[in-house]
Amino acid sequence: MPDDDDFEAYFRPRQPPGTGQAGQGPARPQPRPDGYPGARRPASVPPPPPRQLRPGQPPASVPPPRAPGAPRWRIPALIGLAVVVAAGGIAYVAGHRSPASAGGQRGGSTASPRPSGGTPGRPRPAMLGAGRVGPRSAVPWSLVGPGWVLADYTRTQLPRGVPVPARPVTLFLVDPRGGRYTMYRWPSTSRAASYTLLDWSGDRTRALFLASGPTARRTVLHQLQLATGTMTRFTLPAGTSPVGYTRPDGTNLLAIGTKRGRSVVQRYDLTGALAATLATGSSVAGSPDGVTLAIGTDTGIGVVSNAGGRLRRLRIPGMTARSGCQPVRWWNASTVLAGCEPAGSSAQQLWLVPIGGAAPTALTPVRATGPDYGDGDAWRLASGLYLQAAGAGCGTFLAQQAPDGSATPVGGLALAGGVDVVLAVVGHRMLMRAGVGCPPSSSLIWFNPATGTGNNLLAGPPGAFGVTGAVAYDGPNG
Secondary structure, X not given: OOOOOOHHHHOOOOOOOOOOOOXXXXXXXXXXXXXXXXXXXXXXXXXXXXXXXXOOOOOOOXXXXXXXXXXXXXXXXXXXXXXOXXXXXXXXXXXXXXXXXXXXXXXXXXXXXXOOOOOOOOOOOOOOOXXXXXXXXXXXXXXXXXXXXXXXXXXXXXXXXXXXXXXXXXXXXXXXXXXXXXXXXXXXXXXXXXXXXXXXXXOOOEEEXXXXXXXXXXXXXXXXXXOXXXXXXXXXXXXXXXXXXXXXXXXXXXXXXXXXXXXXXXEEOOOOOXXXXXXXXXXXXXXXXXXXXXXXXXXXXXXXXXXXXOOEEEEOXXXXXXXXXXXXXXXXXXXXXXXXXXXXXXXXXXXXXXXXXXXXXXXXXXXXXXXXXXXXXXXXXXXXXXXXEEOOOOOEEEEEEOOOOOEEEOOOOOOOOEEEEEEEEEOOEEEEEEEEOOOOEEEEEEEEOOOOEEEEEEOEOOOEEEEEEEEEOOOOOO
16 A cells, blocks of 8 residues: 555546546547536537446445525535645644555545556656645646646635735646645635635636626626636626536536526526526535535435436425424435434434435434534534534534534644534545634645544635635546
């Protein structure tokens, strides 16, 4: 098994040797449907790389942003403020990499064969060293996969009661070693510097940015072609909240709109044209293959085809019309991780809901006292069940749940006033945004919850915002 310093031996190339090398952009095989019958890839969207799902790997989806009426755990995805640790806030020691041992991980993977070399005369694709910065042309596209992350980064100082001058914002593609590739840069005077990084397409080729919220006359989105730096713009109707790309490759867009005064789940193409209204609901998460959608209801989870059709309702015990449930993400290919707020409680409880109709099971209890005031996500590792817990104020933290259901903060992170958010799990380590303060000064880190150790990938400057948005890769091999 490769050690932590040999990431290139750990991540499998995403296409045959000799294609998709650094500077050439992702490889482009033939197009295929993206989650619904008869789908065709728009001419402006590059085709995806071939899928290489590994046996036993538990894929998951990116949780959708919060729409009006949905529980509060969707707020971070819309406001785009990454919450992470200041560079000098914590000292880290790198952990060791191991294969994923159980389901329920986002981005979990097992060890992969060492990548084969390129064609004769071409250099073997390689990641940058930790802390090194390279141009877009240096991206080793054949290695991009689990453990990679897109991040908006700025040195703008945190406001301390006085106005502060804005600084430029840079979109970095960050590799698992901590190498950074400059994908785009907005000057401090540009309105685009305040865009929210919303999603990363599963075919690795595009990033989606929200330029205006649903209260504007139109919802404005921008799409960046990562290999070329080309930015295009399209709009959605007023009052529409974009959720993110469809799975597995991102050839369409899911959004929450309104129809006759009710929230509905809709699918749009990448020009902003409405393709279909799929079901009534204010939250949605697509299955790993994109074929099935899980939709939140008052009493549980609804399941509907991405091609449309009748919503099949899966009721969660104890939930009533005064409750509210939403899909957090897909725990595995046949089970949805749902978050529900029981009637009379504002603390979110997590449930595992099999889409085949078997009885749902509670993953966490209803919490009445701190330090955990509700759970937003969960991951089962060999070392235990870990939770994304709501703390006091704007704080969030990583907790471990004991067999009796009690939750304890995981040591090694800046817990006092901290804002720690798990982006992905790879092996037994977590890719996190971890920060201190409110608003936080933020960084990207690898963290081993079993040992309480980790290391910085992208450190935020002391007293500055640092990372203001981050999306981990969660595509076909994620």
